[in-house]
Amino acid sequence: MHRLREVVIETTKQCNLNCIHCGSDCGHKTTEDELSVEEWRDVLLQLSEMKVGKVVFSGGEPTLKDGFETLLAFASVLGLKVGFISNGLFAFSESLQEVISRCNPFAVGLSIDGLKQAHNKIRKNQNSWQGLMQNISILQNLGVQICVVTTLHKLNYHELPRLASFLDLVDVDSWQLQLAMPSGRMKNQVNLLINEDDFKKICREVLVLRKFYPNINIQSADCFGLAPENSIRSDYWAGCPAGISAMAIDACGNIMPCLSLQDSQRCENIKNKPIVEIWEKSSGFDFNRKFTNKNVKGRCENCKLLSECRGGCNSQSFSYYGYFHSSPFCFTRSFYQ
Amino acid sequence: MNNAIGLIKEDLRRHRVTVTLPGEQEEKSLYLILITAKTKKFKDFVETYGNKVTTTHRKIAQKVFGVWETENVYGALIDENMQMIFAFNRDFADYDKTKKAIVFKDIDDVLIDRIEVKKIELEESEALPIGPKERGRRNPDNIGEWLIKYSLAEKKNKIT
């Protein structure tokens, strides 16, 4: 039996920005069939009964969801370890600040894609940076951990050293680096996606920055693939957790192995079945749960570490090739094989 | 003495500018001179940007400007009676001839321009640890740690 430890929630598909690289193609409008606050409350209740460790409200822009504050507060009352990620365009309202200080989230994520000019260009909004500055102040005044999330592509990865220097000055707690991939709006911008050479440069940069900025908890996300401990991230990575120990729920209540697996099939909808039943029985997780080396084609086919890694990040693999277990980028493959 | 003032005024004529001062509507004719002084740039920063300065700006500014006195160049606007009407630190503002106004630099640009990038050279062999070892078939209990895209990293050793 697989224990569900982390759930990423697509709180809403609505967003007040229109970023170049948005993997979910979120827009200004909300769709009619999005879950109501009542339905989300029920989801949270079920997750707490399943003893899920961590819930992250993602989006779209979660703070735009009517009742978001209620959900955050409710999740925390249920004892769930909770965090949320925002584009930080507008200063968090006083009522949200009040809820944040009551809920004590393990972290609040702010998406920062470069220094002011690059960030505003990628976010296609001239005020975007200004909002971030305000929210960093707000969160630091509240004593909440800030995790900066940077999605890397050709427009911004060169800025990593300057951005690191800036984040060090600002004293953020964590910095999560992730790679853009051809899903959502990025499908129309494949020329901006990094190649193997870029990936190696990024990894070398991350290795160095982690050594030189020990006060920032710099972590490369799953999409960088298997890597030795304390190289591009702190911990040992045991392969894609989608359907093994983590899953996502989209804004309409569809359960997905990972929120980044936007183009693969959804599992089932929480409106039709209890979440625990979907988690235990849905065949939508089989690609990862019933993994055998035989399934594997492409880039990971001959890797000695395939059994434990299962071909790296499945959302990367799926978005690039339309099949699982063959991540286009892998630290181990790039540097040791 | 009167003669000296006359000479100074004569010299000042070259520095005459037409300017609409911040917060005012009407143009004034003033003299713009440059003065160098040992002062605290951080203090000027806070005074210049007033309520635009967030805690984050303040934190960065303190680090990039320091809190000690350094040499600063000021633009000073004085009137016919040699009275100082307005002054600005040229790191943060300047007189714009075309606009006939004092134009302030964007608060974020001022700070970002000051960011120094450490030139970090590290041999790959120094940076790269020994490669990952084969651990055999994944043990279902050994799930390691992960960092899902659009989830969040947490600083575990943070003392709060």
Ligand code: SF4
């Ligand atoms: S090459 Fe593929 S299977 Fe091997 S470690 Fe990298 S991602 Fe995993």
Ligand code: SF4
């Ligand atoms: S698909 Fe990628 S980002 Fe999603 S859980 Fe798997 S490894 Fe992590």
